[in-house]
Amino acid sequence: MLEVRGLSFSYGDFSVDDVCLEVGEGEILTLLGPNGSGKTTVLKSIYGLLRPRERCVFIDGKDCHSLPLRERARLVGYVPQSHHPPFPYTVLDVVVMGLASQLGVFESPKKEHYQKALEKLKLVGMVRFKDKPYTELSGGQLQLVLIARALVQEPRVLLLDEPTAHLDFKNQVRVLEIVKRLAGREGISAVMALHDPNLASMYSDRIALLKDGRIKAIGKPDEILREEILEDVYGVPVCVLEFNGLRIILPKTEVIQ
Ligand SMILES: Nc1ncnc2c1ncn2[C@@H]1O[C@H](COP(=O)(O)OP(=O)(O)OP(=O)(O)O)[C@@H](O)[C@H]1O
Secondary structure, eight states: OEEEEEEEEEOSSOEEEEEEEEEOTTOEEEEEOOTTSSHHHHHHHHHTSSOOSSOOEEETTEEGGGSOHHHHHHHEEEEOSOOOOSSOOBHHHHHHHTTGGGSOTTOOOOHHHHHHHHHHHHHTTOGGGTTSBGGGSOHHHHHHHHHHHHHTTOOSEEEEESTTTTOOHHHHHHHHHHHHHHHHHHOOEEEEEESOHHHHHHHOSEEEEEETTEEEEEEOHHHHOOHHHHHHHHOSOEEEEEETTEEEEEEOOGGGO
């Protein structure tokens, strides 16, 4: 479904080099790596917010970046790491704005568009906030609304940049369960950046470990979440435990020695 072939992008003093990824229908691929390793740069390049050096993003074989905006928006949705709302639009209006590419320049959203937006707000448990100004939401609530906004176009591929940032423990699980459900039931392919290797262990079909703009390792969680690989990428001693077939990663500190 999603194929990234040799993605390269440079900011000048930092570059992402030759990133290759394949994500199948209904698969969740997690980008894991230290701060500044290039996770956001990769996601923004896939989405087309940054222009990679070559055409390298294909969805079902189509060169994604050369498609008209309307068509591209139906294929791929993006949930940014942070978003600072400029105006106090209502939550419902913000989600409807996710459909902007489907509307003509002077066309106002119709009842069916609001209906779709309400459905997605319901899915992320935010429907009771529909009339609240977006500027008055907590960081976690904002994140859930951004997910609903990305989902409203019903994309085939969903890119999520640290979707659990700002969320409390329950909401972290809730958001990742939503992603898992979307992948499992609707066949959406998800690529998400995460910081917590334990959440990556629980919610990824495969993990790509990034360091200095390059993929150091890619594979199933039990192939990637290994002491020697994590210590090399993060530069911190860890111990990896097994629980119900999952890998649990703990930093090796005095507390647990
Ligand atoms: N607009 C920009 N202009 C110049 N350099 C940038 C810009 N945005 C990011 N960078 C640099 O690119 C590198 C990779 O940043 P990126 O945000 O992709 O990393 P990340 O892995 O997502 O980090 P984090 O986990 O901290 O969010 C960093 O060194 C960063 O300073």
